[in-house]
Amino acid sequence: MDRVVVTAPPKLNLCLDVGPRTPDGYHPITSLMVALDGIRDVVTVTGAPQRTLSCPGFDDPSNLAWRAVDVLERHAGRALPCHVAIDKQIPAQAGLGGGSSDGAATLVAVNALFRLGLDVPTLQDLAARLGSDVPFFVRGGCQWATGRGERVVPAEAPPFAAIIVVPPVGLATPRVYRAFDEHPPPARTPDLTVPATTETLMAWVRNDLWAPARSLAPELVDVESVLTSCGAGAVVLCGSGSGVAGLFATERDARRARPAVVERLEPAAWVSVVSGPSRPRVA
Numbered sequence: 591m592d593r594v595v596v597t598a599p600p601k602l603n604l605c606l607d608v609g610p611r612t613p614d615g616y617h618p619i620t621s622l623m624v625a626l627d628g629i630r631d632v633v634t635v636t637g638a639p640q641r642t643l644s645c646p647g648f649d650d651p652s653n654l655a656w657r658a659v660d661v662l663e664r665h666a667g668r669a670l671p672c673h674v675a676i677d678k679q680i681p682a683q684a685g686l687g688g689g690s691s692d693g694a695a696t697l698v699a700v701n702a703l704f705r706l707g708l709d710v711p712t713l714q715d716l717a718a719r720l721g722s723d724v725p726f727f728v729r730g731g732c733q734w735a736t737g738r739g740e741r742v743v744p745a746e747a748p749p750f751a752a753i754i755v756v757p758p759v760g761l762a763t764p765r766v767y768r769a770f771d772e773h774p775p776p777a778r779t780p781d782l783t784v785p786a787t788t789e790t791l792m793a794w795v796r797n798d799l800w801a802p803a804r805s806l807a808p809e810l811v812d813v814e815s816v817l818t819s820c821g822a823g824a825v826v827l828c829g830s831g832s833g834v835a836g837l838f839a840t841e842r843d844a845r846r847a848r849p850a851v852v853e854r855l856e857p858a859a860w861v862s863v864v865s866g867p868s869r870p871r872v873a
């Protein structure tokens with residue numbers, strides 16, 4: 591085996607409760623995260639004489655896929671020379687976790703290519719060194735994330751579909767959290783009960799970063815009203831934005847609503863239909 595191909599899905603935070611900033615600069619979160627089907631990046635790792643990365647537009651050493659190989663080399667105590675090629679479909683700075691998902695897929699692919707034999711908990715520990723969202727993507731599916739996002743446990747959520755709209759404005763995560771700090775909501779007790787049905791899920795989805803993201807990017811308000819008027823049962827910010835998800839009960843409903851959303855928001859915005867939760871990568 592000298593080549594391993596791993597798909598890297600995007601994610602949606604069906605709930606994102608954020609607590610006040612802690613001295614390490616991060617915010618404690620409680621989030622129900624789901625991996626999505628419909629779009630994905632593809633990470634291909636091939637044995638090579640030295641490490642190279644091809645990821646058009648993002649092929650510098652800050653790429654989490656490059657850093658994933660660094661972390662594995664340190665853990666293994668040896669060089670793991672390979673070429674990492676990333677075919678990207680997931681838009682950047684949209685809150686969909688594309689870069690984090692690529693990082694996790696690279697950990698999984700390099701582990702397999704070099705037969706390192708690392709188990710899921712070990713890969714999740716290594717993933718936490720890359721970023722708060724990366725451990726989730728080692729397994730995918732549906733999980734509760736706590737801590738700064740790096741502590742994950744498997745969960746279940748009812749099926750749903752969504753139209754994701756990414757307006758032509760990127761939002762960097764630290765900026766949105768800084769805006770959150772200006773008007774933090776009152777503290778609440780974490781509630782880890784997940785609605786049992788798609789219908790009750792619609793009334794339950796929430797994201798504490800909505801208000802700060804809207805204050806930085808007022809165009810999100812238009813996106814929200816277009817999705818609502820096109821029939822979305824709920825509208826929620828994707829992570830820290832700038833993507834916005836309009837939820838529908840079924841993929842058929844979302845596909846039926848898509849042309850009206852496209853007509854009002856494309857070509858400026860990127861519009862795509864997804865569904866979730868996708869099957870976990872490992873049981």
Ligand code: C5P
Nearest residue numbers: 615616617619721722738739763764767
């Ligand atoms: O962990 P990651 O590198 O993805 O985080 C990027 C930035 O997002 C952090 O430096 C921090 O400013 C912010 N962040 C936060 N609280 C979290 C996760 C991220 O404040 N739980």
